Amino acid sequence: MPTLSEAASRRIVEDAGVAVSPWTTAADIGSAEEAAASLGLPVVAKLCGDAIAHKTERGLVRLGLSSADEVGAAAADLLAAARPEDGEVELLISSMVRGNRELIAGLIRDEQFGPCVMLGLGGILAEAVADVAFRLAPLERADAFDLIDDLGAQSLLDEFRGEPAVDREALADTLMALSRIAENTHIHSVDLNPLIVVDGRPVAVDALVETA
Amino acid sequence: MARDLTPLFEPRGVVVTGVSSHPGKFGFVALHNVLSCGFSGPVFAVGREEGEVLGHPVLASIEALPENQADLLVLCTPAGANEGIVRTAAARGVRAVFCAAGGYSEAGPEGIEAEARLVALADELGLVLAGPNGQGVVSTPAGLCAQIVAPYPPRGRIAVASQSGNFVSAFLNYAGQTGIGISRAVSAGNAAATSVADYLEWFAEDDETDVALCYLEGLPDGRAFYERVREVTRRMPVVVVKGGTTSGGQRAAASHTGSLASDDRIFDGMARQAGLVRAATIESAFEAAATFATQPLPSGNRVMVLTTAGGWGVVTADAVTAHPDLTLAALPDDLRTAIDGMLPPRWSRNNPIDLAGGETRDTIPELLDLTAAHPEVDAIVQLGLGIQGNTASLTRSGPFHPDHGLERIVDYHERQERRYAAAAAAAADAHGKPVLVASELAVARPDNPMVAAVRDSGRLCYPSADRAVTALGHLVRYAARRRART
The missing domain is CATH 3.30.470.20 (ATP-grasp fold, B domain)
Structure with a gap:
C-alpha cells in the first residue's frame, strides 16, 4: 500500500480532529530557520516525502534543535540525505513537545x-x-x-x-x-x-x- | 427479524434417511436417538430395504413419506443421494433439513459444488438447511435428539450453537454432570446456509432460552457476525469460546498498528464491543452460561465472601480483588453489628465474613439472607459448605454407624447441608442477587448432600472459588453493559 508523507498524513488526521504537535513545512534551510523561529524553540526537523515511511531507521529525524544554527545545520544534513528514490521531499519542522x-x-x-x-x-x-x-x-x-x-x-x-x-x-x-x-x-x-x-x-x- | 428456525427445533414430525439395521451406522444411531428421548411426533425411517429397524417400520424410499407429517428431514445418506431426497421430502411438506452427511465443502472441489447445489436447492424450496457435516440437533422442549452422537441433556434454559460438533457434546455432557440443562443445541457443521449468527438470532426470540453458548473457530464474514450479534446481546447474554486464537502472527504492513494487530486481539475487541461474554475455556464457557441461566443479573460489582473457615475466604478475596470487573465489598457497619450479635467475637469482622467455626444451627441460613438483603452488597460467594456432609459420609460408612448416637448426628449434618443449599438459592431468589456456592466437593464428592442439594435447587455448585469468581465476573460485566447501553 502506498504511504503519504508525514505532512500529508498530518493534514488528514488534523482535519479529522486529532491533536498534533504544531508544525509547518519548509523547502530550504532559510525557511526552516524561519519556521523554527515562529514555532518557538526547541523544534524537531524531519525529511518528509511520500516515499519516506521509516524516517527514524534512516536517521531522518533530528530532535531537540534549540538554536537557529542547529536548525540550519540539521536542515542542510537532512536535505543532503535525500535519495533519488525518495522523489519530491521537503522539511517538516514541528514543536518539540515533551511528556513521560x-x-x-x-x-x-x-x-x-x-x-x-x-x-x-x-x-x-x-x-x-x-x-x-x-x-x-x-x-x-x-x-x-x-x-x-x-x-x-x-x-x-x-x-x-x-x-x-x-x-x-x-x-x-x-x-x-x-x-x-x-x-x-x-x-x-x-x-x-x-x-x-x-x-x-x-x-x-x-x-x-x-x-x- | 430472525430467520424462522421453528421447523428445525420444534418439528411436528421427523424423517431420518440412511437407516439400516447396522447399529454402527449414523442412520441407525440417529433413528435410535430420535425414538429414545421422548419425541412425541411421528417418526419416519427411510432405508434401502423395507422392513423394521428397532421395531420401527422402514420406508424403502422417500417417495413413501406421507404428506404433511414431518417437518424435519435428517439426512444420513451419502451426498450424491441427497438432492433428490430433499426435493421429494419438500414436496411431502418437510420444511427443515439437518444434513449430518459429510462429503461436502470439507471434502474438496466436488464437495464444494455439491454443497452449493444443496444450498441453492434449499433456497429454491424455502427450506431451513442446517449442516452439512454436522452432528445433529437437540431440542429438549420437543424431546428431540436428532443426533448421530450422544448425549441427550437435561432440559434447561441454555441454547448451544457450535462450529464444532464435539463441543456440542462437551457442553451437553457438562449439562448432564451439573444438572444445568439445555433448551436447544445444534452443531452448525459446514454452516453452508445457516450460520451461528442465524441460530443466535432465533435463540434470542425463543421463549425456552435465556442464554446462548457458542463455540467459534472461523468467521469468514466477521463484520456481518458483529453487526448481528451486537443486537442479540441487547436481549440475551451470549457466551462465546473461540478456538484458534494463537494463529495471528504478524502481518506485513508499513504501519505499527498493523504489526500489533493479531487475529485474537481484534476478535477480543469485537467481542467486547458486541457485548459478547468471552470465556477462555470450554468449561468456563459452560459455567458462565450456567450462571446466566440460574442466577439473577447483579445490579453492581460489590462482592461479599462468606466462609465457614479461613483459607477459602482469603484466596477468594484475592481472586475478587484481582478481577478487573469486581470489587470486594466493604463490610457495612450495620451488617457488622448484626453479625456481632450472631457469632462469638472471633469471627473476622470484615469481608470475607469468616465465621471461624462459630456458627450454630441457624447461623448460615440467617446470615445468607441478611447479607443478600443488604443494599451495599451486589453478589455473594459462599464457601466452606459441605464439611458436615463430608463428616456424615465418613461416619455413615465407618464401622460404628448407626450406634453411639451416630445415626442422629449423621442425619443432622445431612439435613443442615440441605438447608444451607436451599438458603443460598432462597437468598438469591428473594433479593434478586447472585449467590454462588463453591466447593471442591462439587467434583470430588458429587454425592455430598450439600452438592446434591445445590444441584436440586437448580443451581451450579462451582468446583472452586476461582471458577465461581470468573463466572460472577462475566455476569457483572454483562449486567453493567446492559445498564450502560440500553
Missing part, C-alpha cells in the same frame, strides 16, 4: 472485521509489551472509553511522575477521529506513533497514512 508517557493509536482494515481502531502503549517497548486493544469502526463514544479501559497498564493513565492523569475525554476524541477517518475508504491505515501525553492530553508527533 507515549501511547500509540491507529486505524487498520482487517480482512474479517473491516476497519478497526487501535490504542496501545507506545514507546520503544511497545511491541514487546504489546499492551494494545482494538474496536471496530465506527465507534460509539462509549466504545472509545471501553477501549481506553481495556489497556492493561491503567496506572499509566493516572497521575504519573508529576504529570496529570490522562484526559480520557481528549483521548476518546482522538479515537473518535480515527473512527471518522475510517469512513474514507481511500485510506487504508493510519498510525499515530507516538502519541505523547502532554499535560495529560494526547498529542500526535508523527502520523503515517497508507492509502488503498
Whole structure:
C-alpha cells in the first residue's frame, strides 16, 4: 500500500480532529530557520516525502534543535540525505513537545472485521509489551472509553511522575477521529506513533497514512 | 427479524434417511436417538430395504413419506443421494433439513459444488438447511435428539450453537454432570446456509432460552457476525469460546498498528464491543452460561465472601480483588453489628465474613439472607459448605454407624447441608442477587448432600472459588453493559 508523507498524513488526521504537535513545512534551510523561529524553540526537523515511511531507521529525524544554527545545520544534513528514490521531499519542522508517557493509536482494515481502531502503549517497548486493544469502526463514544479501559497498564493513565492523569475525554476524541477517518475508504491505515501525553492530553508527533 | 428456525427445533414430525439395521451406522444411531428421548411426533425411517429397524417400520424410499407429517428431514445418506431426497421430502411438506452427511465443502472441489447445489436447492424450496457435516440437533422442549452422537441433556434454559460438533457434546455432557440443562443445541457443521449468527438470532426470540453458548473457530464474514450479534446481546447474554486464537502472527504492513494487530486481539475487541461474554475455556464457557441461566443479573460489582473457615475466604478475596470487573465489598457497619450479635467475637469482622467455626444451627441460613438483603452488597460467594456432609459420609460408612448416637448426628449434618443449599438459592431468589456456592466437593464428592442439594435447587455448585469468581465476573460485566447501553 502506498504511504503519504508525514505532512500529508498530518493534514488528514488534523482535519479529522486529532491533536498534533504544531508544525509547518519548509523547502530550504532559510525557511526552516524561519519556521523554527515562529514555532518557538526547541523544534524537531524531519525529511518528509511520500516515499519516506521509516524516517527514524534512516536517521531522518533530528530532535531537540534549540538554536537557529542547529536548525540550519540539521536542515542542510537532512536535505543532503535525500535519495533519488525518495522523489519530491521537503522539511517538516514541528514543536518539540515533551511528556513521560507515549501511547500509540491507529486505524487498520482487517480482512474479517473491516476497519478497526487501535490504542496501545507506545514507546520503544511497545511491541514487546504489546499492551494494545482494538474496536471496530465506527465507534460509539462509549466504545472509545471501553477501549481506553481495556489497556492493561491503567496506572499509566493516572497521575504519573508529576504529570496529570490522562484526559480520557481528549483521548476518546482522538479515537473518535480515527473512527471518522475510517469512513474514507481511500485510506487504508493510519498510525499515530507516538502519541505523547502532554499535560495529560494526547498529542500526535508523527502520523503515517497508507492509502488503498 | 430472525430467520424462522421453528421447523428445525420444534418439528411436528421427523424423517431420518440412511437407516439400516447396522447399529454402527449414523442412520441407525440417529433413528435410535430420535425414538429414545421422548419425541412425541411421528417418526419416519427411510432405508434401502423395507422392513423394521428397532421395531420401527422402514420406508424403502422417500417417495413413501406421507404428506404433511414431518417437518424435519435428517439426512444420513451419502451426498450424491441427497438432492433428490430433499426435493421429494419438500414436496411431502418437510420444511427443515439437518444434513449430518459429510462429503461436502470439507471434502474438496466436488464437495464444494455439491454443497452449493444443496444450498441453492434449499433456497429454491424455502427450506431451513442446517449442516452439512454436522452432528445433529437437540431440542429438549420437543424431546428431540436428532443426533448421530450422544448425549441427550437435561432440559434447561441454555441454547448451544457450535462450529464444532464435539463441543456440542462437551457442553451437553457438562449439562448432564451439573444438572444445568439445555433448551436447544445444534452443531452448525459446514454452516453452508445457516450460520451461528442465524441460530443466535432465533435463540434470542425463543421463549425456552435465556442464554446462548457458542463455540467459534472461523468467521469468514466477521463484520456481518458483529453487526448481528451486537443486537442479540441487547436481549440475551451470549457466551462465546473461540478456538484458534494463537494463529495471528504478524502481518506485513508499513504501519505499527498493523504489526500489533493479531487475529485474537481484534476478535477480543469485537467481542467486547458486541457485548459478547468471552470465556477462555470450554468449561468456563459452560459455567458462565450456567450462571446466566440460574442466577439473577447483579445490579453492581460489590462482592461479599462468606466462609465457614479461613483459607477459602482469603484466596477468594484475592481472586475478587484481582478481577478487573469486581470489587470486594466493604463490610457495612450495620451488617457488622448484626453479625456481632450472631457469632462469638472471633469471627473476622470484615469481608470475607469468616465465621471461624462459630456458627450454630441457624447461623448460615440467617446470615445468607441478611447479607443478600443488604443494599451495599451486589453478589455473594459462599464457601466452606459441605464439611458436615463430608463428616456424615465418613461416619455413615465407618464401622460404628448407626450406634453411639451416630445415626442422629449423621442425619443432622445431612439435613443442615440441605438447608444451607436451599438458603443460598432462597437468598438469591428473594433479593434478586447472585449467590454462588463453591466447593471442591462439587467434583470430588458429587454425592455430598450439600452438592446434591445445590444441584436440586437448580443451581451450579462451582468446583472452586476461582471458577465461581470468573463466572460472577462475566455476569457483572454483562449486567453493567446492559445498564450502560440500553
